[in-house]
Amino acid sequence: MHLLRLNLAVAASGFRRYATYRVATVAGVFTNTVFGFILAYTFIALWYERPQLGGYDQSQALTFVWIGQAMLATAALMGGGFQDEFHERVRNGDVAIDLYRPVDLQLWWFASDLGRAAFQLLGRGLVPMAVGAFAFELTLPSSPTVWLLFLCAVFLAVVVSFALRYLFALCGFWLLDAAGLGALSTLMSVFFSGMLLPLTVFPGAFGEVVLWLPWAATLQVPADVLLGESGGGGLAGLGFQLAWAVVLLVAGRLLQAAATSKVVVQGG
């Protein structure tokens, strides 16, 4: 009960911290929308040449674009969020403060990242999606059940994204300056989440493999759940996400134990 209240408070603070920067949010919405239009016209050109590419019709492909824009900040597909902050705290030694607190490091950052994601979904997710739906003919489900499943998939996408970024961030304890690793993490995320192109369009063995990587859980799966392309009425997708979430969070715990036991607090 105490733990729940603490983590709700942490999540609320994460929400408020992002809500403080209104101009940044407006700028973000604008960027997402512009980026959405560019991708949308690229996809229109692609699907005009190759209808049914990746198993989607053109309207589904456009829906995929705008889901991607809504998820970009929410699931921190292009990095950022707690990851930069955590890197910085490890690099300059402020992590010492986090370590002497009576809280679990992973749970703390998880709660604060969920708070951030909740704000980004409302602040930077809804508007680009609405603009996309207004400007293009999107394939959106009418069933509230599908929307509910989609919300679950978005939540799990945030969890998997957090768990992945936490693993990358923890490497900072060994590398001391993990900026390069952060860039790698972003690159992997942008490509393997399906943000550049839906993962289903890739042919052959590569196309098979990318669908099983954890990044698929951060955009490809939620999009398929909303588009009705995920098996078992969407439950297969959610199961896939849940499995990766558990595996990655446990890996994060193990790596965290190793990192903090050999911690060298830098500076001061």
Next chain:
Amino acid sequence: MQEDAGGAVRDTDGAFIDVTDLRKTFSVRRRSGLLRRTSTEVHAVDGISFTLRRGEMTGFIGPNGAGKSTTIKMLTGILSPSGGRLRVAGVDPARDRTRLVRRIGVVFGQRTTLWWDLPLRDSYGLVRRMYRIPRARYEENLARCVELLELGGLLDVPVRQLSLGQRMRGDITAALLHDPDVLYLDEPTIGLDVVSKARVREFLLHLNAERGTTVLLTTHDLSDIEHLCERVVVIDHGRLMYDGALAGLHEVGRGERTLVVDLERELPPIEGIAGARTVRTEGPRQWLTFPATASAAPLVSRIAADYPLVDLSLREPAIEDVIARMYAA
């Protein structure tokens, strides 16, 4: 012997913090060739022993890199010692960090425990949740700190907009909301102006007197120690150099105070006063040094009697000089 709410025995022999032959060794890798790296051992803390009684306010001083912060990090449990024995309130900090954490407060002068983007009040709310501080006690502690540290108008200001002095007072408050038995302060007055410094010092004296909080204070500012601590522990190169009263430190380090006198006119250097010597003259102004353990009163009255004295001022020895002289001795 006292028992706390958890039923654990606090201290049996009066030693609230007990450090015996404490060591911390880091292995530092250096590049020694194109690809080759050699590993050297750095003894950051090299066999330190001291004990602190409950309610004691102690200065912990030494030059940069002496091992002060490393020792404090071991006392809080975030670094585990490479050797020796360490007990805080009867608990091994590295092993029982979570049990100890509610009993200690830490202020790192160069870091902040507050959330940059949030108002002070929100940071304190998070601290309350973290430490499970009952609402009434939290309100009471916050009100006391706000009053004594004059934070009244600042609670709704985001931390990033606070001045250094305001932020430091905010940090001290955050470290005390859960009523810690011991407070570690790592350079709490660094970069503060005279007024902020005075306010922080006054608050610490009050805290120590009213609540009996044990305080361990590291600083470079010897006047902090003079105002606050009866006892100083000096370390350098990871070793204990001195442990005792501040006055005794001057004796050991042969610390010297400087008397600056302004005479009516330029005169030859003042001579023939036992225990003092003139080290510099500049027009009508002369600098005399004398042992820090001696009183300035007889010296001043001798000069006033024999010379046309206009004005005078007294300078205390700098900690760096005292330590440097300890080495030379």
